[in-house]
Amino acid sequence: MLQMQDVVKRFGKLNAVDGVTLDLQPGVVGLIGHNGAGKSTLMQMLATLCKPTSGAILLDGQDIVARPALMRGRLGYLPQDFGVYAHLTALEFLQYFAALKGVRDARRLHELLSLVNLHEQAHRPAMTFSGGMRQRLGIAQALLNDPDVLIVDEPTAGLDPEERLRLRHLLGDLGRRRLVIVSTHIVSDVENLASHLAILRQGRLVAFETPEAVLARAAGQVWAASLAPADYEALRQHVHVLQAQPQGGRMQVRMVHPRQPFAEAQPVQASLEEALMAQRYADARVAA
Numbered sequence: 001m002l003q004m005q006d007v008v009k010r011f012g013k014l015n016a017v018d019g020v021t022l023d024l025q026p027g028v029v030g031l032i033g034h035n036g037a038g039k040s041t042l043m044q045m046l047a048t049l050c051k052p053t054s055g056a057i058l059l060d061g062q063d064i065v066a067r068p069a070l071m072r073g074r075l076g077y078l079p080q081d082f083g084v085y086a087h088l089t090a091l092e093f094l095q096y097f098a099a100l101k102g103v104r105d106a107r108r109l110h111e112l113l114s115l116v117n118l119h120e121q122a123h124r125p126a127m128t129f130s131g132g133m134r135q136r137l138g139i140a141q142a143l144l145n146d147p148d149v150l151i152v153d154e155p156t157a158g159l160d161p162e163e164r165l166r167l168r169h170l171l172g173d174l175g176r177r178r179l180v181i182v183s184t185h186i187v188s189d190v191e192n193l194a195s196h197l198a199i200l201r202q203g204r205l206v207a208f209e210t211p212e213a214v215l216a217r218a219a220g221q222v223w224a225a226s227l228a229p230a231d232y233e234a235l236r237q238h239v240h241v242l243q244a245q246p247q248g249g250r251m252q253v254r255m256v257h258p259r260q261p262f263a264e265a266q267p268v269q270a271s272l273e274e275a276l277m278a279q280r281y282a283d284a285r286v287a288a
Ligand SMILES: Nc1ncnc2c1ncn2[C@@H]1O[C@H](COP(=O)(O)OP(=O)(O)OP(=O)(O)O)[C@@H](O)[C@H]1O
Pocket: 011, 014, 016, 033, 034, 035, 036, 037, 038, 039, 040, 041, 042, 185
């Protein structure tokens, strides 16, 4: 559906996106990377807001760099720094964007407010909305043209856990019949949501795979143990610690190690974030 072929975006001497080749199909794709990894730049190119320095982007085989209108008609985009016009109500806000996008069906606005669970707030000024409500209004705006590609850039930044979960459910539902690309640096935000993960590091795509594959590779590499504080200090010198929590005078530790690091360490099921960290440490060991 959406293909990137050796896509590069250069700013001066920096390759913000450095030769990304990817073929995305409908479903939810988690675009994961640290701050500055190139996620927003890549998404802006997919959204035809800027052009690659080199490489090609194709939607169903058609070149959207040369013909951006092909993408724009099928795209919904929620940028990272999405601002609502505070004095407008939720409904007025959607009416404004509907006018800009040439959507004339007034019923659709109410359907969308219901879809993002803001129908009861339709006449409330967006100024009074929480961060999560604003993001949901942003998603309603992005869905006005019933897009089959939805791109959302760091949608969960600054949201509380309940709103994160709500947004995750919404994106999961939307991904059943479209391509939804969600960028984040918080891996747990796409856990149980993304069908594929695309991992960017310094502009390069370092992995594109299913969460199940990432978890399977981490099997037998994440360990837990309860340690006396002095033992924990010693352990930190030679084991990658993922988490350490003081509890009852001891440290509850989760760590990455290619084999059992000491007799008391028990193998545990890794979270997706832990599995990705285990992979990173394994890559670093190979590179060293
Ligand atoms: N217009 C620009 N001019 C110069 N450099 C830029 C520009 N836009 C982005 N960059 C640089 O390109 C790199 C990638 O930035 P980008 O915003 O795409 O990363 P990101 O993964 O989205 O990070 P964040 O989560 O912080 O937004 C960074 O080093 C950034 O400083």
